[in-house]
Amino acid sequence: MPLPTEGDECEIIWIGHREIDLAAALRPEVLRPDIIEPDALADGLPARCLCLSPDHALYLEGVLVPAKALINWNSIRQDPLPARVACYHIELPRYGALFAEGTAMESFLDNGHRGIFDNALAQIVALPEAMRHRVKRKALRRFAPRGRSWRKSPPA
Secondary structure: OOOOOOOOOOOOOEEEEEEEEHHHOOOHHHOOOEEEOOOOOEOOEOOOOEEEOOOOEEEEOOEEEEHHHHOOOOOEEEOOOOOEEEEEEEEOOOOOEEEEOOEEEEOOOOOOOHHHOOOOOOOOOOOHHHHHHHHHHHHHHOOOOOOOOOOOOOOO
């Protein structure tokens, strides 16, 4: 995964938004956000308090680690208080890393669960050409099974 350097700019093609009513959830413990206090990961990391979904991965020492795997119930813990949470996920033209409060973490990877977001069908596109290419590629998938090309072979 390419790790941007501080100050790098990256285009955003979609921002997913989801409101979760934890009081109505069947298993709220798997949805409750994890809180990472300042300096919990290293000196200055994160720079301020981070609140992440439990499965959101941080990029630590070259490895993606879900926030829930870091819980120590001291400086990194699950938040027991909220009845509702709002989640935002940022999609880049390519899956990669971005920074929040100085901490590297994964961007949104569309692996078929975009539908869980409140704005799944909304056109929040900052990079329309990339989204058009994605839609075209998805439309052609049914004609080209994985691992097989839809292009004709060159003449022998």
